[in-house]
Amino acid sequence: MQKFIVELVSVFTPRDLPEEYQQFVDFKANIENKEVKETDKIAVLRVKDTTSYHILFLDDYKSMDEIDKEVEETLDGQIYNFNIRKILEGHING
Numbered sequence: 383m384q385k386f387i388v389e390l391v392s393v394f395t396p397r398d399l400p401e402e403y404q405q406f407v408d409f410k411a412n413i414e415n416k417e418v419k420e421t422d423k424i425a426v427l428r429v430k431d432t433t434s435y436h437i438l439f440l441d442d443y444k445s446m447d448e449i450d451k452e453v454e455e456t457l458d459g460q461i462y463n464f465n466i467r468k469i470l471e472g473h474i475n476g
Contacts, residue, residue, distance in 0.1 A: 385458060385460040386430065386459035388462075389427065389428050389429075390426070390469060391403075393424065394424050395421065396418050396419075396422060396424065403435065406435045406437050410437040410439070422441055423441060424438070424439060425473070427453070427457075436456065438470075445474065446467060449470060449474075
């Protein structure tokens with residue numbers, strides 16, 4: 383069965399986060415019982431051809447494998463795009 387394609391909207395800090403994504407960040411922080419810091423790197427993902435968004439607090443991940451696992455389990459999706467994978471890896475390892 384084909385997985386949903388997951389795209390990267392962008393990576394933001396809380397200060398730069400557009401208001402339209404704030405509710406998704408607040409929701410994810412609430413479920414994870416996380417206090418969002420000004421230095422946090424927040425990736426906003428979108429399931430292609432939908433209005434579904436998923437938030438990743440990139441400082442909480444050690445590898446792309448962890449992100450892949452979350453995307454697969456929570457979204458039944460996959461990040462297919464090589465450039466998006468490299469961008470996320472850069473933020474995790476940078």
